[in-house]
Ligand SMILES: Nc1ncnc2c1ncn2[C@@H]1O[C@H](COP(=O)(O)OP(=O)(O)OP(=O)(O)O)[C@@H](O)[C@H]1O
C-alpha cells in the first residue's frame with residue numbers, strides 16, 4: 001500500500017527494519033527450542049556444545065509420556081470424528097433455515113470459542129464431578145468436542161454457502177431422500193473442506209490445554225497437561241524434544257490442509 | 264411407458280406479501296409438450312418447482328394422473344427435471360451421473376449400466392460415458408442432463424430454461440432434438456422459457472404467464488395471431504394495438520368498434536395484396552430502417568398521431584428505399600390478420 | 610386475491626422446518642451439555658457451601674478479600690498492557706505487510722502465523738528458555754557487557770506480558786492487515802499528489818481507514834486476555850495472579866469450589882462489561898461516521 005507513496009525510501013527501511021524485529025520476536029520462542037532438543041547436555045545451553053538424540057530417547061522411553069501421547073492422539077481422533085459430523089449437520093441446518101433461527105443457532109454454537117477456557121474448564125469440572133466422570137477420557141472428549149464444533153463450523157459454513165444447492169434438488173428429483181443427498185452429493189463434494197475441518201478439529205483437541213489440565217488425570221492425562229506440569233516443576237531438554245516433535249506434527253497437519261486447499 | 268396428464272388446480276404461493284403464483288389452474292394432457300412462457304419474475308420457475316416439490320404451495324392441488332402429489336416428497340414424485348444450470352454432479356463421471364437415479368432405485372449394476380448407456384446413445388453421447396463433467400462442452404452437459412432426467416422413465420418431465428446457457432446455433436439444434444426426444448418417448452413435458460420464438464417452435468400449447476397468473480393458454484398459432492390480452496399480444500412480437508376509429512375498411516363498410524391488434528408484418532403497402540374486406544391505415548412516415556430481411560417503417564397515424572410499426576419483407580419492398588420521412592403512407596392489412604382484442608370488447 | 614392457506618400444507622412447511630432444526634440438535638446438545646450447563650453450574654456452585662447448603666458466604670468471602678481485588682487489577686493491567694503493546698508492534702507490521710507485494714506478503718504471513726499454530730505450551734517453554742536468569746537473552750546481555758547483572762525477565766509481570774503479547778500479536782494482526790489490504794492505493798497516490806507527507810498520509814488516510822480492523826483486533830485481544838491462564842501460571846511463577854490463576858488455585862489448592870465459582874462469575878462479569886463497552890464504542894463510532902458522511 002505504501003508503495004503507492006512516492007519517494008519513501010527512508011521510512012520504508014525503518015518500517016521493514018522494525019517489522020523484521022517484530023517477526024523475529026514472533027518466531028524466536030518456537031525456533032529456539034529446536035537446537036536445544038538435540039543438545040547432549042543436561043543444561044539448557046545455547047548453542048549446545050554437543051549434539052545427541054538423548055532427549056528424544058528419554059521421551060520415547062518414558063511410559064508416562066507415551067501414555068500421554070497416546071491419549072492425546074486418541075482424543076484428537078475422537079474429537080474430529082464427533083465434531084465434524086455434528087458440525088456438518090448443524091451447518092446444513094443453519095444454511096437451510098436462514099433468518100433468525102440460523103443466527104441464533106450459529107451464535108449458540110460459537111459461544112464456546114469466546115467463553116474463557118478457564119470458565120469452561122471449572123464448569124465442566126463441576127458437572128463431571130457430580131457424575132463422577134472427572135479424569136475420564138469421556139469428560140475431556142466432550143470438552144474438546146465443544147471447542148472443535150465452532151472450528152469445524154467456521155470451515156464448513158462458507159463451503160456450504162458456495163455449494164450449488166441445485167444439485168441437492170437434482171438428486172432429490174432423481175429419487176434421493178435427504179440422507180442419501182447428504183451422503184452421496186454434499187459430502188463427496190465438500191471433501192476438501194471436510195478434510196480441513198477434520199484436521200482443524202484434531203488440532204484443536206491436540207492443542208487444548210486448560211480443559212485437559214482440569215479434567216484429565218492419571219493414565220488419561222494429555223500431552224499438554226503433562227507439559228504444563230513439567231514446566232511448573234522442572235524444565236529439562238526433554239520438553240524441548242517434545243516441543244519440537246509437537247510443532248513438527250502441527251506444522252505437518254497445517255501444511256497438509258493448506259496444500260490440499262490450494263490444489 | 265405410459266405418460267400421465269397433469270392437473271394444476273388453483274395453486275397459489277406468496278413470499279411474504281409478494282404473490283408469486285396467483286390462483287393458477289392448468290390442465291396438461293398426457294404426452295403433451297406445454298411451454299410456460301413469460302417475462303422474468305412472472306412465476307414460471309415457481310410453478311415448475313411446485314410441481315417438482317421444491318416449492319410448497321400455500322393452497323391448491325397438484326395431480327399426476329389421478330394421484331394427488333401436492334404433499335408428496337420430491338424424491339417420491341418420479342418427475343424428470345432438467346435444471347437451468349444442469350446441476351450435474353461434478354464428482355461423478357457421465358455414466359455415473361446418468362446411472363445415479365437407477366442406483367437409487369436399487370437396479371442391479373449391470374442392468375443400470377446398460378440402461379444408462381442406451382440413454383446416452385439416445386441423446387447422442389456414445390463414447391463419452393467415462394468423461395468427467397468438467398471436460399464436457401455446454402451442449403454435451405445439456406445432453407447429459409437430459410439423459411439423467413429420462414433414464415428412469417419418469418412419466419412427466421420438467422425443463423427450466425434448459426437452453427438459455429447455449430449459443431444461438433446450438434440452441435436451435437437442441438430445440439429440435441428435445442422435441443424429437445419428446446415425440447419418441449411421448450412423455451408429458453412442461454418446458455419453461457422466456458424466449459417466445461423457442462416457445463412457438465417447440466410447443467403443442469403455450470401458457471403465457473405474467474405476475475403469477477396465466478394470461479392465455481393456446482396453440483402457438485392462436486397465441487400469436489389471436490392473443491386474448493394486450494400483454495400477450497405485445498409479448499409475442501411486434502404488435503400494434505390500434506384504437507377503434509383510426510382504421511377504415513377498404514370496402515367502405517363499418518369498421519370494428521373494438522381495439523385491434525395488428526402485427527407489424529401483417530401490413531402491405533400494396534392494396535392489391537389485401538382483400539376487399541381488409542383495412543387501411545393512413546399516416547405520415549416518421550422513421551424507416553432497413554433490417555436485412557425486411558424494412559421497418561414507423562407511421563404516425565392521422566387523428567391523434569399514434570405510432571404504428573409496419574414491417575415489409577425486403578422482397579416486396581422495392582419502393583421502400585425511396586420513401587422519405589414526412590411522406591404520407593397508407594398501410595393495408597388483410598381481415599384475417601386484424602384481431603379484435605377480447606379484453607377490450609365491452 | 611389468493612385463496613386462504615391450506616392448513617395441511619402449512620403443517621408440512623412447519624414439519625420441514627422442524628426437520629432442518631433437528632439437524633443442528635446434536636451439536637446444540639453437546640454445546641448445551643459441555644458449555645452452557647457448566648456456566649450455569651458455576652452460578653449454582655457459587656451459592657453452595659462445601660456441605661451443599663445455600664449461602665451467600667462465598668460472595669462475602671471473595672468480595673471482602675484483598676486478593677480478589679488485586680487479581681482483578683492484575684487482570685486488567687495485563688489486558689491493557691498487552692493491548693497497548695499489540696497496537697504499537699502490530700500496526701506498523703501490518704502496514705509493512707500490506708505494502709509488500711502479495712507473494713511476499715503471503716509468505717511473511719505464513720511466518721507470522723507460525724506461532725499461532727504452535728502449542729501455547731511449546732511457546733511458553735521457549736520463552737522460559739529465553740528469559741530465565743541463565744537464559745539466552747540474559748547470557749547475551751551480560752556477555753556483551755550491556756548489563757552487569759542478569760535482568761529479572763521471567764517469573765514476574767514482565768515475563769507474563771511478553772508471553773501474552775506473543776500469543777495475541779498474530780490474532781491482533783489478522784484483522785488489521787485485512788483492513789489495510791482493502792485500502793485503495795489510489796487514495797494514497799491522491800493524498801501524496803496533494804502534498805501530504807508520509808506521516809500525514811499514515812495519520813489522515815491509512816489509520817482512519819483501518820480503524821475498524823484495529824478495533825476488531827483490540828476486541829479479540831481483550832476477550833482472550835481476560836481469561837488467559839497458561840501464560841501467567843507458568844511465566845508468572847506464582848507472583849502474577851490474575852483472576853484465572855486465582856480461580857485455579859482456589860479450586861485445586863484450597864478445594865474451595867464456592868469461592869472459585871464466585872471468582873469465575875466475576876471474570877464473566879468483567880468480560881461482559883468490556884464486551885458491552887466495545888459494542889457501545891462501535892455503535893458510537895459508526896453513528897459519528899454516518900454523521901460525518
Ligand atoms: N424464495 C423466494 N423468496 C422470495 N421471493 C421469491 C422466492 N422465489 C421466488 N421469488 C419471487 O417470486 C417471483 C417469481 O419468481 P420465479 O423464479 O418463479 O420467476 P421466473 O418466471 O422463473 O423468472 P425468470 O425468467 O427470471 O427465471 C419473483 O419475483 C421472485 O423474486
Ligand SMILES: [Mg+2]
Pocket residue numbers: 307308309423
Ligand atoms: Mg426462472
